[in-house]
């Protein structure tokens with residue numbers, strides 16, 4: 001499944017499945033609990049074996065007042081069936097548990113004690129010495145607002161999380177697994193009362209996500225508190241025909257952008273010499289003046305490596321020599337004096353993608369060039385990628401912004417986003433209920449263009465509301481990708497893929513994925529120059545579906 005489920009969408013799917021008679025709520029809860037136990041044992045295979053002194057494995061299961069707590073009781077039962085010793089605690093009133101959670105509570109209560117999660121809980125479980133696993137089933141997608149269990153439970157909660165008992169960095173045992181979400185984390189935003197990593201935050205070693213990832217699992221803010229994430233299908237996995245929110249993931253099975261790219265790579269041989277070079281598109285990148293061409297050269301090299309049939313770098317006449325000397329011979333270089341010359345160049349129908357912004361400049365000449373590129377008369381190609389200086393020009397020029405089209409791709413980093421949408425950027429910082437997905441969607445709708453908002457969690461949004469999250473955290477974290485020029489390479493990759501025929505949204509999604517794959521393939525020590533060179537190996541793997 002490549003759909004990302006918001007809390008609302010998850011509930012709708014659950015309701016529809018239950019109403020259709022395909023499954024009961026109880027069955028879903030059983031699947032969730034069973035999947036969680038399998039995920040826990042897959043994550044820590046040593047827990048299948050007896051403890052260090054040959055004793056039973058021990059878990060403390062903390063159940064909350066809703067169905068997340070119900071999942072906790074299922075996990076408790078299934079672990080006990082495997083010979084574990086379990087201490088189960090309930091935070092909340094059993095009389096008020098929702099029906100399925102109540103059923104699982106009662107089933108457990110019939111055979112073993114359930115203690116209230118209060119101050120005595122610590123002593124009740126003998127200070128929890130020798131505990132292998134803490135199961136956090138206090139809150140899932142139903143969490144809203146600040147989570148601060150009142151009274152004695154608050155004391156325990158403090159002990160667990162604020163004192164670092166479950167903190168990933170503090171001690172490695174007991175493991176802490178969160179069911180669906182670390183409790184208190186908002187499913188749609190990843191917001192928690194205390195940011196992950198700060199003293200007092202909920203930090204799981206493992207989060208088992210039921211059905212599909214929620215935005216919180218992918219957005220950086222949430223992912224930081226989730227630890228590793230394992231997905232457990234629970235049979236609600238009908239792929240929406242046109243999901244509002246997609247997950248860009250690697251590489252197969254993925255019916256989204258990466259798959260379409262993979263199919264193209266596999267089907268037409270991608271860089272095979274079969275066709276004419278212009279059959280594979282012609283990308284044009286514009287560079288700034290003398291001494292400022294590096295960024296556009298990176299973009300040009302990336303566009304060529306990613307598969308554009310031909311790439312031309314156009315620059316002011318004074319920079320021609322510099323660019324010709326510095327670029328590989330395969331990139332064509334031409335002088336481009338002014339906006340009139342660009343209009344003329346764009347008269348060539350073979351030029352079908354244009355990258356403008358890296359190292360470009362923000363003066364009047366550049367604004368006029370941008371205006372020519374955004375020519376309101378244009379229908380169809382070229383598709384535009386606008387980055388860096390082009391975004392700065394757009395930020396202060398409403399008339400130019402009005403000329404953007406849905407297929408044009410804007411690729412701001414957070415600083416550029418603050419320039420082009422200052423109010424959204426401010427809201428993103430100040431309003432915990434407003435996620436990066438919300439910000440990118442609103443910017444795309446307002447600008448009438450596709451927006452790729454960069455970060456370890458990159459969000460790509462179209463003006464019609466369709467959006468995708470590409471997460472480079474957890475196993476896919478590539479912090480060394482935050483290196484000078486990496487953004488220019490990304491813009492070039494998008495431009496090359498658009499030249500190759502992908503639409504702006506698909507090109508942006510696929511490029512975000514390729515960009516990180518290249519960084520992971522290269523590893524630490526990476527510079528932006530290395531990224532285009534890492535593409536052939538990544539494309540080769542993609543064509544083999546691995």
Ligand SMILES: NC(=O)C1=CN([C@@H]2O[C@H](COP(=O)(O)OP(=O)(O)OC[C@H]3O[C@@H](n4cnc5c(N)ncnc54)[C@H](OP(=O)(O)O)[C@@H]3O)[C@@H](O)[C@H]2O)[C@@H](O)CC1
Pocket residue numbers: 010011013014028029030032064065066067068069070071098138139140141142143144145146147148149179180181184210234236
């Ligand atoms: N949907 C599905 O398909 C499936 C769902 N499943 C599982 O169910 C989970 C969703 O269950 P859920 O809807 O009952 O919500 P849940 O997270 O247990 O919390 C609700 C309770 O918490 C309370 N509460 C909320 N915020 C609070 C706060 N800040 N501080 C304190 N209390 C707060 C809230 O109180 P209220 O707001 O009602 O007063 C209410 O009592 C889901 O994540 C998954 O694990 C699976 O079993 C399989 C299929």
Ligand SMILES: [K+]
Pocket residue numbers: 068136137138139140178179180181182183
């Ligand atoms: K939880």
